Amino acid sequence: MKNKPVVIIIAVIFIVIMGILGYIALQEQHNSNVANTNNEPEEVKGNYTIVEAMKHIEATNTVEEISAIIGFETITDAMIGSDPIWKFDAKNWISYKTAGNGNITIQATIDKESIKNDALKLPASSDLKKDLENGSFTYEELVQKIGGEGTLTSISKGSLSYTWVDKAGQRLGATFNNESGKCTVASYR
Numbered sequence: 001m002k003n004k005p006v007v008i009i010i011a012v013i014f015i016v017i018m019g020i021l022g023y024i025a026l027q028e029q030h031n032s033n034v035a036n037t038n039n040e041p042e043e044v045k046g047n048y049t050i051v052e053a054m055k056h057i058e059a060t061n062t063v064e065e066i067s068a069i070i071g072f073e074t075i076t077d078a079m080i081g082s083d084p085i086w087k088f089d090a091k092n093w094i095s096y097k098t099a100g101n102g103n104i105t106i107q108a109t110i111d112k113e114s115i116k117n118d119a120l121k122l123p124a125s126s127d128l129k130k131d132l133e134n135g136s137f138t139y140e141e142l143v144q145k146i147g148g149e150g151t152l153t154s155i156s157k158g159s160l161s162y163t164w165v166d167k168a169g170q171r172l173g174a175t176f177n178n179e180s181g182k183c184t185v186a187s188y189r
Helices: 002-032 050-056 064-071 125-133 139-146
Strands: 075-077 081-089 092-098 104-109 152-158 157-165 171-177 183-186
Touching: 050 064, 050 092, 050 104, 050 152, 064 081, 064 092, 081 125, 125 183, 139 157, 139 171
Parallel strands: none
Antiparallel strands: 075 081, 081 092, 092 104, 104 152, 152 157, 157 171, 171 183
């Protein structure tokens, strides 16, 4: 009978330790499932992150070639549309759109939080409009004005589109003609 209290104490200590270890394991699992909001490198699905994948794709690539570049196959998602898409996660995907005239547009939807840049100084909308009306500007000129590179978000035979997101979450999109190198459209979203 003298050993019974000792056995009970040891059992209680064992149960408490197992409970603590179980709680720690659940917290670690939960933390690994939470979206990365610290601007740490995103987990790579396939060969590249979505931003890097767009840098390797060309307007002339077929769906099969893009799948080989990205490292996984397309899906269709009724919530996004009927075009084939490469879905990196719930907030990031690349779609392959064919226009009626046969032209292809490869469009990236990228979570703006992942490309936010606190150092950017986006110009006023009126300044952009004035620059467009006065002969436009090149990508390099806009990068110099803004203070940072854009993220490639659309590729087609005739143009490339880039997106910039400032610290306030304001998003600027600009499309540049492949022949002239000049901006044809710039808008805030």
